[in-house]
Amino acid sequence: MAATAIEPRQESAAAATGPVLEANNLRKSFGGIQAVDDVSFTLGQREILGMVGDNGAGKSTLIKIITGAYRKDSGEVSLDGEPVEIESTAHARSLGMETVYQSSGLVEVMDAPANLFLGREKLKEGWLGRYFGMIDKRFMREETSRLLQQLNITVRNLAAPVQTLSGGQQQSVAVGRAAYWKGRIIILDEPANNIGVDQQRAVLELVRQIRDEHGISFIMISHNMEHIFQVADRVIVMRNGRKVGDKPIGETTRNEVVGLITGALA
Amino acid sequence: MSTAVSPQRNGGARDRAPEGSWRNLLRLHPDTGVLLSSLAILAVLIIVFSFTSEQFFSTTVLVNILNQMAIYIIAGVGMTLVMTSGGIDISIGSIIGVTATLMGILLIDAGVPALLAVLGALVVGAICGAFNGFLVAVVRVPPIIVTLGTFTLFRGIAYMLGEGRVYMRFAEPLPWLGDGRILAVPVPVYIALLTVIGGQFFLTSTRLGQRITAVGGNEEAARLAGIDVVRTKFLTYVIMGSLAGLTTVVIVARQDAAQAVMGTGIELHVIAAVILGGTSLFGGRGLILGTVLGALILGVLNTGLLLSGVVQFWQLVAIGILLIVVVALRIAREGTEGK
């Protein structure tokens, strides 16, 4: 199997309707602290799910359970209606869950192709690849070129270290990488932090584009209300380890969400 | 291979580079600028010395420089890999001491064939490297501290094994590896050349080489991308160790002698060659070809000073100054260009 640029997902009839990810009654405690307390939520096909909450509200613990970084104490996670026991981050990735971190997701001194294939380098066919671990640079470059073009990211020189790209472009490459590797669910941890305002818009636009064209679902953690209301279809509010709100974006307001976060609207 | 989207092959990002001037040429290969600056230093030195010494510009001298620098180049390839991974190894001189003593014991006391002794040097070098690698990668002690410790430890082991003896006069073909010639070029030069070609291929075109660069460039990102950081670092030091073993073979063959003090102080020259060659001090960028240039700069400096009649001790002074100045300039330049 050779990876090529992003393909539209083949949707089976069963999966087309049900949620792609379903979590039921998740719990996780550290010592005496209930970090995640009986949280259930669903992520639909082609849905962008916003997740908000104060620091320490349990967002990252919840995400780390989903991506296999933490083991849950109890509860159930299902993918496409099938219960799964996610054992490690590698396992989560093999199930099609890719995570984009707010920083340090890319090796800044390496070029875009090397970053796109980081840790999953394409080896040359034949004995050179098999016995010498020789990588297929040409293939990697062509794939990168095509992916970037598809995502409308303009890179002047593919051989340049990604640190020469703007922060927004770097983040776009990271998001693109997640999509390229057939992430069916992409988890974005503060995707538009630390970058310029117009670039934030571009990254969010990219998220929407990938969703529209390739049918990928997103969970997006953000502190920024604007970002949530700009792209999310639905928003979950976490507070003190519990889910205190779960609303379609059209049926809520910024003020209501902020109220739920702070506990002013309990 | 199923290609689902946008099958057109041209019009990719690569072709959007603006029309060529020499600046764009530099941009196409980000390392070119660094290599050119090393080349410039080398050229300046050569020009200066051809004025200060009449004998400098001769084939004999140039071949001699290459021959003398062979050991620094071989060890330098390993050091380039280590520094690319964000580490350093100052124990290589002591690894050379251990492996040289071992070769002496194997060849003279045990009377094994040369090939086996060479193999022994490579394997024991790799074991020493594995010890360093274990402490750096698994225990996560800073590389400078680990190798400062093994710098003392390995040298002590070498003295213990050698007990002050000097092993001499080895049977052919070992001495041939040191002073033999093929087409008028000394054998060590070929060994160095092969190491450089192998190292260049390894670093730029193999999976492990790319991962070494990634780990040195951003360890956290490499880990998140599923790269086994511990394994990658460990293997880097193992390779360094075995290349130190290969360096030993050339040193022993050339001197036709082996003893425990061999390799003392070589780490300074090797690290200087790597840094002069433009390999990043902070990891993530390794230039094998730069290391070759760096070693040549040192060689030209040594030979040039010698032929110009300067007291030999000035070489140490010159290397120290050159090292600090070049690094300070590079850091100043990178600093102004932004992170």
Place this chain on the structure above:
Amino acid sequence: MTTAEPDPSAMQAVIDRPSAKRPGFAALWQRWGGDHPNFISLATTALLLVALVIIFTLVNERFVSWRNITIVLNQSASFVILGVGMTFVITTKGIDLSIGAIVALVGTLLGLFIVTWQWPVLPAVLLGLLAGGLCGAFNGICVARFRVPPLIVTLGTMALFRGISFVLLGHQILFDFPDSMLWLARARIFGLSPTIYLAILVTAWGWFFLNKTRTGQAMIAVGGNEEAARLAGIDVARIKFIAYTLMGLLSALATMVWVARMNSVQAAMAYGIEFHAIALVVLGGTSLFGGRGLIMGSLMGAVILGILENGLVIVGLSSFVQQVVLGFIFIAVVAFRTLQFREGQVTR
């Protein structure tokens, strides 16, 4: 040793349930130790020191004789002084590999001034101290102003200073210093040589400087978190410069002790002492990762190394075996301290 999973909220759990059984002695000790890491480090170093003394005494009772104790202390004095400087440098998260070369250069100058040119001792010593300070300041400028990594700077100056020594002296050995120069090691005040009092004085000052002065506290801050220190308004470059300059100055002071004891200098002197100096600092519990400097620990570390060398000789091991033993001990201690450090870190 309790090997429970490092859990940041374990303490919270205890607090949350006041009705739960009161924490046992072990837990209290662990909590107290967590609050007083410096004391724990110093205590383990002291234990190691006592254990070594006991072991060597059991092997040979001559070991605790007054005569042998003074020999050990005399031998350790120069390393105690170097250790104070190295503690400063390592506390700022730096390293100095050039101290052996600085000692050689200062020694070479002293030899030239006093032996070859027959200068009076006092101006020669003062110039020697100045030279050491300048060497350190050069390191400091390169590290602080030009932001070259300390490792590279001092590797370069290691060659540079050693090279200058060789240029000045070649392979000559200069000896026969006047008695006033040798006084430092040969005289006796209450049965101990002045070098020992000097070492004690330097240690006391070093402890005061690092723990009780603003500059010393800034060194700890810079080593602990350079960015935070900068944001708090600390002049990071100045602090680093001071650390390396003091290291150079103290290296020159150690040279005086060295010359007084050996009564000879050469360009190749003091080769490899940086290993000893760094080893004793690490033995003493100063963090390799910056931000924690234990002058008293370094003092004990220097004495431990002195005892080890002396004891291994008494036991009858060759200097080669000693080197191997020292190398192993160094690596074991470093590995132990690193694991300790990683455990203390709240990762994830």
